Amino acid sequence: MPLLFIGIDPDTKTADSPTVWVDQDKRELVLQGWEPAPELHAECAAFEAPGHAVGIPDGEAVVRIPARMIDMIREACDVLQRADDH
Template sequence: MALMFIGIDPNTGDHESPTVWVDLTRRELVMQGWEPTPEVEAECSATVIPGHAVGIPDGEAVIRIPARMIHMVREACDALEGAPDVP
């Protein structure tokens, strides 16, 4: 795995660190964020999306990252879009 660090929440303190990376080998965004509030998780779990099971499957998680990190998510998307496919 070749993780490329993109950025960390600029308002990060000693105990919080929403972070964005790019996995160049798997061609995926990797994000660390805050756990959702129970209300947000319940709403995500109950959302009906055509062709998709209701709920959050095992092995998946809902995370929250602050809007001030949007530019990092864009940078990560650009990095993946411009990276060559790795076999």
């Protein structure tokens, strides 16, 4: 099944386009966002979470999503949750 488009940053003008999708087959949120500034990336990579190695593993990325997209992210979560209820 193709990705289910949920929404795009309402402040998108041209090339900036943080976007939210749902992959219903894999049961995942798919988020497109901005690359973080180097200092934010470094801060995330240095963060220590209990039970996890420090750093950003290969195959993972840090992205920034504007708060104005919260409703879209909630909608995407609701789509996945409704599928769990069936």
